[in-house]
Amino acid sequence: MKIDSLTLYHLRMPLIAPFETSFGRTTDRECIIISIESEGLIGYGECVAERDPGYSYETAGTAWHIIKDFIAQTIVGEDIHDANAFQERVAGIRGHHLAKAGVEMALWDLRGKYDGRSLKTMLGGVHGKVSVGVSVGLQSSPIDLVKAVGKYLEAGYRRIKIKIKPDRDVEEAKAVRGKYPDIKLQVDANSAYSLQTWQVLKPLDNLNLLLIEQPLHEDDIWDHRLIQKQLNTPICLDESIISPRHARYALEMEACKIINIKAGRVGGLSQAVAIHDFCQERHIPVWCGGMLETGVGRASNLALASLPGFLLPGDISASDRYYTEDITNERFVLNQDSTIDVPSGPGLGITINLRALKKHTLSKLRINSK
Ligand code: OSB
Ligand code: MG
Numbered sequence: 001m002k003i004d005s006l007t008l009y010h011l012r013m014p015l016i017a018p019f020e021t022s023f024g025r026t027t028d029r030e031c032i033i034i035s036i037e038s039e040g041l042i043g044y045g046e047c048v049a050e051r052d053p054g055y056s057y058e059t060a061g062t063a064w065h066i067i068k069d070f071i072a073q074t075i076v077g078e079d080i081h082d083a084n085a086f087q088e089r090v091a092g093i094r095g096h097h098l099a100k101a102g103v104e105m106a107l108w109d110l111r112g113k114y115d116g117r118s119l120k121t122m123l124g125g126v127h128g129k130v131s132v133g134v135s136v137g138l139q140s141s142p143i144d145l146v147k148a149v150g151k152y153l154e155a156g157y158r159r160i161k162i163k164i165k166p167d168r169d170v171e172e173a174k175a176v177r178g179k180y181p182d183i184k185l186q187v188d189a190n191s192a193y194s195l196q197t198w199q200v201l202k203p204l205d206n207l208n209l210l211l212i213e214q215p216l217h218e219d220d221i222w223d224h225r226l227i228q229k230q231l232n233t234p235i236c237l238d239e240s241i242i243s244p245r246h247a248r249y250a251l252e253m254e255a256c257k258i259i260n261i262k263a264g265r266v267g268g269l270s271q272a273v274a275i276h277d278f279c280q281e282r283h284i285p286v287w288c289g290g291m292l293e294t295g296v297g298r299a300s301n302l303a304l305a306s307l308p309g310f311l312l313p314g315d316i317s318a319s320d321r322y323y324t325e326d327i328t329n330e331r332f333v334l335n336q337d338s339t340i341d342v343p344s345g346p347g348l349g350i351t352i353n354l355r356a357l358k359k360h361t362l363s364k365l366r367i368n369s370k
Contacts, residue, residue: 001038001110002079006072006103007366009033009357010060011294012051013323019292020138022165022192023054029292030060032099033327033357034067036075036106043110044352046297047102048264055190055239055291056098056265063099068365071103077369082111083270097242097267104268105300105348112347118303119349120342123273125306129339131313132305133159134321135188135290138168142175149176152321158338159184159313161213165192170203177207184313188213191239195223204233210312211236211258221246224255234258238289242266244274251282258312262289263304264297272304280309290315295328299348302332306342316340327357 011031018027032047049056049063074089083104090100112119119125134157139145149160162176164187173187186209193201193215204212211234216223218239228235234257241247241259243266250256259279263272279286288305291297298316305314318340319331328350332340343349 001081001114003036003038003075003077003369005037005366005368006067006076007035007364008064008067009035009364010064010362011327011360012362013294013360015292015322016320016324018137021054021163022138022190024052026050026292031294032060032063032067032102033294033296034102034106036103036110038110041110041113043106043108043113043347044296045102045104045106045109046293046300047098048262048291048293048297049098050291058096058098062096063102066093066096066099067103068367071099072367075103076367080107083107083268087268087270098264101264101266101268104270105263105297108269109347116346118344119300119347120303120306120344123269123303123307125303125342126308127306127342128344129335129341130302130305130310130316131159131338132316132334132340133157133161133184133313133338134317135161135315136163138163138165142172145172146175146179149180153180153183156334156336156338157317159186159210161186161188161315163187164189166197166200169201173204173207173209184210186210186213186236188238189215191216191218195226198227202231205231209233213260214238214240221250221253221255224250225253228255228257236260238262239265241275244271244278247275247278251279251284257284259284259286260289261286261304262291263300264291269300269304273307276307276309285309285311287312288314288316290317292322294323295319295326295330295332295350296348298332299328299343299350302340302342303348313338325356327353327360329353
């Protein structure tokens with residue numbers, strides 16, 4: 001595919017409700033949308049870097065810089081066949097996985113449109129719909145949290161994840177578990193604890209949780225091993241797994257029993273599939289994480305989560321959990337059985353609402369081939 005141009009859109013979109021985690025509160029989500037043109041076709045991708053370096057060291061600003069000044073140079077005007085060819089070209093750019101993944105997604109969309117194949121088919125997906133849950137941010141009190149959880153259960157979500165941080169952990173989890181003894185429940189600390197402070201989480205072991213997500217430092221695997229040995233509840237790593245190699249390290253160290261896969265964090269869908277395959281061979285369940293995506297990234301997550309090793313519900317909620325107005329014409333809705341349909345059209349299987357894209361764009365830059 002001869003790449004004629006790459007266009008960057010820095011977006012800011014108001015969330016329906018603020019989303020708070022141990023690293024901060026988001027009221028308006030920022031991201032970078034990438035479009036790539038080739039012979040009259042356009043592929044879209046979403047780079048999930050946020051405004052602030054809270055979840056990742058990358059931000060929308062660093063992603064803009066890395067894509068504009070480095071990644072675009074390796075593909076615009078060039079003939080790029082697929083994700084593997086792309087990964088070879090960007091191998092010399094250290095880190096910046098979120099930036100690389102956003103561009104890789106656009107290339108997958110383009111490839112699919114060329115070939116008339118859906119992303120699901122290209123990746124090896126097997127399900128037409130996937131089980132999903134909802135990630136509930138920190139609330140002002142356990143009572144408010146139970147209320148928020150109740151609202152999502154009423155909407156039909158059958159798996160709940162609650163965010164925790166020091167002093168907002170065991171009491172909140174007990175409150176939710178007390179009110180809803182039978183729901184699928186898990187917690188996510190986003191690296192808010194250390195080897196010195198994690199002990200306060202021990203009572204979580206009695207709450208029948210599906211998993212405890214990323215309690216310790218984002219650049220750590222070894223210490224998670226030390227605490228997994230002292231917990232019956234599976235530890236699930238998110239931030240720490242930044243490549244297929246890191247997935248191997250974690251499993252070899254027995255640092256976790258479950259992995260959260262985000263294509264962004266690991267440097268692209270190709271890398272996400274590699275981690276899926278590696279875990280599947282070892283009977284390690286994986287699930288698809290979320291980054292409050294627009295319809296573009298949501299379509300990608302649904303396709304990824306349709307692979308056979310995604311055995312736990314993903315953080316892929318319906319569009320109306322996030323945005324009143326999305327940049328895709330399609331909106332994703334929750335089915336009765338707490339699933340969402342996987343798009344089946346070519347590529348991502350979505351179309352862009354250009355008016356909404358323009359409305360939410362803070363800045364735009366087009367890079368043409370010379
Ligand atoms: O840790 O899984 C996380 C959102 C932004 C950054 C990190 C995380 C999250 C979520 C939201 O939990 C998941 C979603 O998109 O609904
Ligand atoms: Mg997480």
